[in-house]
Structure formats: structure tokens, C-alpha cells
Amino acid sequence: MPQRMSWKKLVALLVAVVLVALVARGWSGRGKSDADKSVATQAVPVKVAVAQRGDLDLSLKVIGSVEAYSSVTVQSRVSGQLESLAFVPGGRVKAGQVIERIDPSLLQAQLDQARGNLAKDQAQLVNAEQVLRRYTPMLAKGYVAQTDYDTYKANVGIYAASVKADRAAVEMAQTQLGYARIVAPVDSIAGAPLVYPGAQVSANSTNLVVLNQVRPIYLTFSVPETALDGVKAAHARGKVTVGATVPGAKGPPLEATLDFINNTVDATTGTIQLKAVYPNTDDRLTPGQYVQLHLPTTRLANVVTVPVEALQNSPNGSFVFVVAADGSVQQRMVTTGQSSGDRLVIEKGLDAGEQVVTDGQMLLTNGTHVQVVKG
Numbered sequence: 043m044p045q046r047m048s049w050k051k052l053v054a055l056l057v058a059v060v061l062v063a064l065v066a067r068g069w070s071g072r073g074k075s076d077a078d079k080s081v082a083t084q085a086v087p088v089k090v091a092v093a094q095r096g097d098l099d100l101s102l103k104v105i106g107s108v109e110a111y112s113s114v115t116v117q118s119r120v121s122g123q124l125e126s127l128a129f130v131p132g133g134r135v136k137a138g139q140v141i142e143r144i145d146p147s148l149l150q151a152q153l154d155q156a157r158g159n160l161a162k163d164q165a166q167l168v169n170a171e172q173v174l175r176r177y178t179p180m181l182a183k184g185y186v187a188q189t190d191y192d193t194y195k196a197n198v199g200i201y202a203a204s205v206k207a208d209r210a211a212v213e214m215a216q217t218q219l220g221y222a223r224i225v226a227p228v229d230s231i232a233g234a235p236l237v238y239p240g241a242q243v244s245a246n247s248t249n250l251v252v253l254n255q256v257r258p259i260y261l262t263f264s265v266p267e268t269a270l271d272g273v274k275a276a277h278a279r280g281k282v283t284v285g286a287t288v289p290g291a292k293g294p295p296l297e298a299t300l301d302f303i304n305n306t307v308d309a310t311t312g313t314i315q316l317k318a319v320y321p322n323t324d325d326r327l328t329p330g331q332y333v334q335l336h337l338p339t340t341r342l343a344n345v346v347t348v349p350v351e352a353l354q355n356s357p358n359g360s361f362v363f364v365v366a367a368d369g370s371v372q373q374r375m376v377t378t379g380q381s382s383g384d385r386l387v388i389e390k391g392l393d394a395g396e397q398v399v400t401d402g403q404m405l406l407t408n409g410t411h412v413q414v415v416k417g
Contacts, residue, residue: 085413088402090365093348095394099276099338100382106263106286108331110254111319112228118144119221121245124237131234135226135253142250144222144243153215160208167201174198230255254329259322261286261298263335264313270303272339273316277303284318284337288326296320296327300337336383347385352398353378362392363399369411371399 118124122144129141174194180186226232230253237243237250261284265273276282282300298318307314318335320327327333352362353376360378363371379387392398399406406412 085369085411086402086405087415088363088365088371088399088406088412089416090397090414091349091352091400093346093388093392093394093396093398095344095346098342098345098347098382098385098387100272100340100342100380101285101336102265102269102273102339103334103336104263104265106261106318106333106335108327108329108333109260109262109317110256110329111258111260112230112255113329114227114230114253114255116141116224116226116250116253117246117248118142118224118243118250119245120144120149120218122146122148122222122243124239124241124243124250126239127235129226129232129251131232133232135230135232137226137228139226140223141226141232142224144224146219146222149215149219149222153212153219156208156211156215160205160212163201163204163208167198167205170194170197170201224250226253228253228255229257256325256327256329257322258319259327259329260301261318261320261327261333261335262315263318264308264311264315265337267307267312267314269339270307270314273300273303273337276300276338276341279341282337284335286318286320286327287334288331289334291326338382342380342387345379346388346392346394348388348392348398349384349400350381350386351384351400353386354403362388363403363406364392365397365399365412365414369413370409371406371412373406373408 125143125145127142129135129139135141174197177186177191177194181188181191233252233254235251237248241248243250273282277300284298284300285295286298287295298320300316301319302315302317304315316337318337348362354361354363359375361373361375364374365371374391376391377389379389381387399412402412
């Protein structure tokens, strides 16, 4: 027969069980409280932006090409043998700089001949004038026949006319000699020589070199005729900035200015040609390059916009996360409009000044607390 447990041992056992239960309950409550506190205080790091109200210019993206502001194919204005080149192929030349020389020997000889003819006729004119002055008083006394006097007088006019012709010939010869020095008409970059020293050059016929003016430089592109009204409206408001990006190039987009709208729509393509001018003082652009362009067209007035990164999509529609004053977020359904660049129009559901989440949305639900980070 088993021995009965003494009442003292029974009481001690019951006390031990109660103490263990109390300790276990205390640790369980403490762990739950700490977990709740951690969940309540943990905030999701996000980036935010402020919804803005104002005017937004819609932009059009097209592909264009770089074109020299002016391109000059240099020719000689006199015939002769090319004597020398005075430029570096591919190098810069200044307006008025001598770039090539024609052998001046023949042209110098023609100038000397013209000067000799002028000197001869000037001497004959002086002699004719002296003869006329000498015989003028004799005419009144009857010592000189009228016929002879008229001849002397005519000689003065003939030699005077010859002197004028000779002076014109001298000026012509001097001009022709000056053309032996071929100068650059504009600041430009010289291409490869098309003719080398020793070759015979024909006046106004032989191409010598091509000069491209690249400061400033043109960006040439075409837009659909449906966008023409918007482009004209933007141009009428003032300066139209055209952004240009060179594929593969680093750095911010280049800022050109719309300079030319063609007067005819191409009926075969339904497009119209435009040109923007870029200073190109940094030599970023070279004729023949392809560039990506965007230019403003229609202006939307007094609209609310947010960065395009703020927009999220769900089966129920588009929404954004709006940051409340207590640091929590609210999922707000919105109606979107058109976009331009990195800005999106919000037609309904959002007011200017409200903060929207632009990065970190994947970890958010309604009521989630967030911590705004910069960068």
C-alpha cells in the first residue's frame, strides 16, 4: 500500500507550481509587450515629394541630327597654280585668316603692266593739257586754226579717259592679286584639303576645302504636323528651350533654342522641319551626329503634378501613398492626366502641398508609419 504524501510536502509542491506559473506568465507578457512596442515604433524608410500646382509644358520627343550652322565650299576667284596651304586639316580657322595661296607671279605682272599703262597715259594727258593751254590764247588772235584747236582739245579728253580706264585696270589687277590669298569667310573648322600645292586651280570652279561653322550649330529635326499648333503657340510665348541628349554621352541634357520653323509641311511624311540653335562653345556637338530631342508643345495651366515615380497601380486603379501629419501613410486613389518629362498630372484625388511617397512603396500598406529619408 503506497505511503500517503505528508501534507507539508503537498503544500510545498502546490506553492512551487504556482510560482512557476506566475514567472512564466510574467516573461510571456513582457515579450509580447516588447514585440508590440517594436512593431509600433518601427517605421519604413521612404522618399517623398510634394505635389505642386502650376503650369506644365507638355513635351515632344523626337530624333534629330546635328548640322553645321553654315557650310562653305571654298573656291579660288583666280586661276593659277596652288602654291601653299596655310591651315591644319581638321583644325580651327578664324574669319579673315589666310588658308591657301595661289602663285602670285602672273597676277603681279599684270598689275605692273596696268600701272605702266597708267603712267604712260598720265604723261600723255599732261602733255595734251599743256598743248591746249599754249594754243588757247593763239586761237583768239587767229594764229591757230579752229580745226587744230579742236584736235588738241579732243586729245585732252581722250587721254583723260585713258587714265580713268588705266586706273580701273590697276584696281582690277590689285584685286586679282589679292585673290591669290584665299581667306576663311567665317570662324570654322577646316576639312581635308581637296587640292594640294602644285595643282592647277581654275577660277570659280575648283573646290579647295570645305569649312563648317560649328559655333553656333544647328539641331535639325521634324515633328508631326499635328504637333505644329502646339509648337507655334510655345514659340509665340517666347524663347522655346529644346533639350538635346547625345546617346552614350554623360552629363545633363544640352539646352538649345528653337530658331527655325519651316514654311511647308512635307506631304509625303506629314512632318515639318524645325531647327534649334546651340552655342556649342564646349564643342559637345559635331555635324552629322544623331541626338535625342524634346521640346515643349501644349501648356497646361494651373494643374497639380507629382513625380511619375509616385504613381502605383492596382486592380482597382491608380493610387499614391500620401503621408499624413502623424507619419503614417494613406493609400489614395487618383485620376491621372498627361505627363511631361518626370512630372505627371493628377486630375483628381490630390491637392497641392500634400506629400507623396516616391520610393519604398513596396513595404507600405494603409496606416504604415514611415520615416522620410533624403537623397
